[in-house]
Amino acid sequence: MNDPWGISGPDFVVLYIALLGAVLLVRVIVSGIVAARAMRSDQAHAGPPPTVYQLAFLAGGPDRATDAAIAALVERGQLRVNSYKQISKTGTRPVDPLERAVFDVAKLKTTAMIRAKVRASAAMRALEEGLDQRGLLASAAAKRQSRTFGLVLQLAVLAFGVVRLVNGISLGRPVGVLVFLVLVAAVLAIVAAVRRSKTGARQPSAAGHRLLGQARAAASGPVPAGMLAGGVLLGGAAAAVALGGWAMYPDEELSAALTPPMGSFGGGGSSGSSGSSCSSGSSCSSSSSCSSGSSCGGGGCGGGGCGG
Structure with missing residues (x-):
């Protein structure tokens, strides 16, 4: 042979x-x-109640946590969105580390661009480490x-x-x-x-999924906005975005302006949404009105052989 x-x-x-x-x-x-x-990993270690940004990370990873921080800052007037869907700072620098990381890079940036910059920030790493230490991440x-x-x-x-x-x-x-x-x-x-x-986004452990489910159940119940339920502050735009994404943002115009385009990887254009938009140089606030006295129009801001 x-x-x-x-x-x-x-x-x-x-x-x-x-x-x-x-x-x-x-x-x-x-x-x-x-x-x-x-x-x-079904046992979460003892610790303080989870923050809205920890819940956001469990629900959608670093990008969701960043979105929740953007939502909070826009709602409080510390960030604003112009007619080109660009986010810029307009108020005082926040105290929360993740909010500060978002605020510091918000210089006429889109949501996708801010996400890309904040993913590797010290604040995001600290947020992930906190969840990991409590056994809430796989x-x-x-x-x-x-x-x-x-x-x-x-x-x-x-x-x-x-x-x-x-x-x-x-x-x-x-x-x-x-x-x-x-x-x-x-x-x-x-x-x-x-x-x-590639590390990819960390997934919740069984304990993390359970905590997230409890928060969602509490948020969907008869709980007044701003009240604590299950140790989590459920009211406000940040909580809505943390648990449901931009689709749950209470202002439809801002939701459309802040939602990154599908398939966005941190870039993002600066074109406005279809339909009419804010006048040039104006910006949309959380109440969907434009600055400088103008108003948002039309409901949009924004071979042959074998093997040897």
């Missing part, structure tokens, strides 16, 4: 395809097990370990294919199909490496 490694080319191709499929299956299973174990270390394991498996299969490919070429065997499969393995390894390098 002159077949390399005692395996014919067609048999190796079948084996390699099976290995690629098995590794993908193992990665999915391991990822699911790790996610389930991370989510099983383990990031466990997810990274599972992705590292998946990457190692993917690289091992790639190396196995490359060795067979080199051996087949040296023996002058047809390797067209194997070249294609090795390329597939290389792409899968690259994807696994990229996934490992």
Whole structure:
């Protein structure tokens, strides 16, 4: 038998395809097990009642927390939105760390641009660490370990294919199909490496989901605005955005102006919304009126061979 490694080319191709499929299956299973174990953190550590920004982070990650801070500052008149959907500071610097981080970068920036700048801020890291210390976020270390394991498996299969490919070429065997499969393995390894390098938004643990559910249930109940329910201040625009996103902002015009376009990654244009908008140089306040005596019009601000 002159077949390399005692395996014919067609048999190796079948084996390699099976290995690629098995590794993908193992990665999915391991990822699911790790996610389930991370989510099983059911006990929240003792601590003060969660802030509206902690709830926002649990509900939608750093971007939702940033949105809630923007909503609070606009409602209090410390930020304003002009007719080009740009946010700028107009009041005194706030005390809350996350609000300060938002306020400091609000220099004719869109919501998407402010999100991009605040994601890596010290205030956002402190907010995440506070939730992590209380057991309200799923383990990031466990997810990274599972992705590292998946990457190692993917690289091992790639190396196995490359060795067979080199051996087949040296023996002058047809390797067209194997070249294609090795390329597939290389792409899968690259994807696994990229996934490992990306942390992504932290997900709530079981305790975090429970706390978030309690806050939403309380907020939907007969609780007067501004009253405490479940240890959380439920009234105001910040709480509405924290739990429901910009769609829940109490002012429709400002909601439309502050909502980033779909697929926005921190950039964002400066064009106004369709329909009429505020006059040039004016800005929309939380009451949807324009400054400088003007008013908002129209309801809008804003190859052929085997494997060696």
